[in-house]
Amino acid sequence: MTESQQSDETTPNASAESAERTEEAPQPAPSNGQPKPSTPSGPTPAAMAKRLVAPTAGTPSSHPVGTPPSHTTSLEEARRFARVEDDGHVFLLVQGEEHPVGQYPDASRDEALAYFARKYDDAASQIALLEQRVAAKAPSTDMRKTVSHLRETVAERHMVGDVTSLEQRLEQLDTDIGGLEKSEQQQHEAARSAELATRENIVAEAEALASKDPASVQWKTTSTRMNELFDAWKLAQKSGTRLGRSAEDSLWKRFRSARTTFDRHRRAYFSQLDSDNAQAKATKEKLITDAEALSTSTDWGRTAAEYRHLMDEWKASRRAGRKDDDALWTRFRAAQDKFFTARKAANEVIDEEFAKNLVVKDQLLKEAQSIDSTKNPVAARKALQSIRDRWEEAGKVPRGDMGRVEAGLRSVEDAVKAAEDEKWERTNPETQARTNSALSQLESAIASLEADLEKARVTGDAGQVRKAQEALDARQQWLDMLQKSARNFE
Template sequence: MTTSQQSDDSQKTPSPQAVKPAAKPVAAQTVAHTTPLEEAAKFARVTEDGHVFVIIDGAEHPVGQYPDASQEEALAYFVRKYDDAFSQLLLLEQRVAAKAPAGEMGKNIDALAALVTERHMVGDIALLESRLETVRAAAQNLAADQRKANEAARAEQLALRESIVEQAEAMAAKRPEQIQWKTASAAMNELFENWKSTQRSSVRLPRATEDALWKRFRAARTTFDRHRRAYFSQLDSTNAAAKAVKEELIARAEALQTSTDWAATAAEYRKLMDEWKKSRRASRKDDDQLWGRFRAAQDVFFQARAAANAKIDEEFAANLVVKEALLEEARALLPIQDLATAKAKLDSIRDRWEAAGKVPRGDLQRIESALRQVADAVKGAEDEQWRRSNPETKARSNSMLSQLQDTIAALEDDLKAAEAKGNAKQIAAAQEALDARRMWLSTLEKSAADFE
């Protein structure tokens, strides 16, 4: 038996102890090729002593020897070798058609091509070689397409990673006092989750690139966390100082809350309120609590003052009834007919007004303003009477009347002289001057009548 045959026989009948069963790939189980012996006989010659030759393009190539067997058995043995190779080819074609990962396809094709080149099989070798070259070209195209797709996916993954890093670096570069920390912290956590999600992706970046991006991202997160800790540390200090100031204001407010010096204490509370508004805010929780205490201290005082005022107003209610009646009596003086009588009655009303005492605070301005209007009307009538009876004014008016009457008499003489001469120009000028003086005279006479 030849070396080739011994090798083939060992593959044909392996020892159970030498080879463990292995599960074939599902795809391989569905790929099978069987060449009929009649068809295979067209590509082979078998001698009586078991030598087998394969015919390729009219030329014979020795395949091997299968002694101690019929020619059909020898042929069938090497046909099975061909069928195995053809099944491997079909599997490769299916993987290419299914666009399976092309990483190992080239090696598998090379191995199958080397096996076919050895010619230890019987079948249509030319067809097998032709289809091998076709599947090799298809696998190469598939590998090229997959490389492009992988490169595009890596570029997309790189852009995504860089975007995450740049967002983190932008957040870390902001000044701490400009950051809304609750929102920013949630955003940074989301970026970290996105980073971990990208790491679970099937697309891998070069190790050096991924390490460099991770270092940048980690540095940005570290800076962000350091700024956050420093900010809140400073904020705690600021809040503590603001809280201390407001605690002091509360203590002063609580010390005043039992005072009955209503006016002075109310003014002091206004000062405290101004100081409170100018002071720094503490944390929202503390500030709300502090404001509640500060406001409560004021409420004690102002509620006590309101109760005291209410009691006083109740005592003054009877006084208000008296003054309301006096106000109606004062209003009855209008319009003024007799000034002397009106003045006397108003003086009497004023005396009784003062004697009536205080009225409730809410009515004070209204009722005082109403009486003042009556008093102003009486004062106005008095001023008008004085203006009419003023001796200086009357004397000045009489002097002007006398002078104007003398001027009119002179102008009448001028008019007569001009008429006697028949001088039209002089007549017109004298008449115009006379008419103007007579008009002034009429006005003065009416004014003088007002002083009578």
């Protein structure tokens, strides 16, 4: 039943409006002066105003933004928009037309007017609060519903005030909320695009990791990175912008497939690695056995060569895992050290015996270094041969000095041979004959060029003079060089 229908009934228990009046309107005393029994007195106008403005479920007040605005209509202002009859019926004036609002019986006209003015204030306050939320760009989730509720409330005309102004403000709110929803949609799309790019980057990196050659992957680092990508995915799924079921399912399938491929490659790689390590370990165990068998040999030269061969095989074999490989190398190295330590001790004994031979060869080396091969290469060769004979008779020297003394003697031999070769070049008859023939040819050519130069000078041809002079100068240089070479044969 509407309030306009209720206004036709005046008895306290005949309508919901009478019940509302009984609960809220102040009651006058009975005419006989006796107190009215068991009828509760209503709240004061101030308390009623607070109750009407208080937030209720489903209204904008449930989402406050800052301090809730308040609106109070004075009686003078309310009278501009209403007419009140003596029986408490109130009529709203809108553009010259009257609309029945309701009845507030058993009260003065001002009290009836104030009651319905407070209903207007309540609607105005809620509209103001919604305007505040729109201006603050609060979430627009329930704003359309709130506007619809307020529009219905204002349209019922159960209040007194400038309802036309409220309707205009609600229309403006409708427009402003549309702009706010569009802005929110744009922000949502931007956030969704950014979130989609983030997820795409996660998936793309996971796919790149999964597509790498397993043999070239640093598995510890890469596995850590794949776990970080999974954590980033879970965080984005939990707190990021929703992408829609289709997009999220598609990306998740790609990401899950990349992780599955990555895990399969990792398991296969480490399975193969275990197999390779076991094979490498068996190979190195065999090399260790061979090295340990040679460690007591006293055939120094042959055994040292065998150890070099074993070392080449060790270097060519695969690693057996860091822990195993270090332990295997320690055993292999120990076998080598045992042999080479024994050989070193034996060589020290031999070197002590060869120390006297070293003294003799050092003296012979000094004698050889004093030979002057430039004056008489033949005599130098004879002296060197005498030293070489005594060198062989002196015997072996300590291993550490062998290279030094042998290199010193080779240097003297090279100097003697160079002196012999140089003398042969100077005294070679064939070379001398070729030189003399070249001298004769050059001298003849120079004479001819001198004649050509004289003719050119007589004719005054500057170009011919220059060419003849250049040719003559070149032949003269060659002649000087050959004459110098010929003097070396004398």
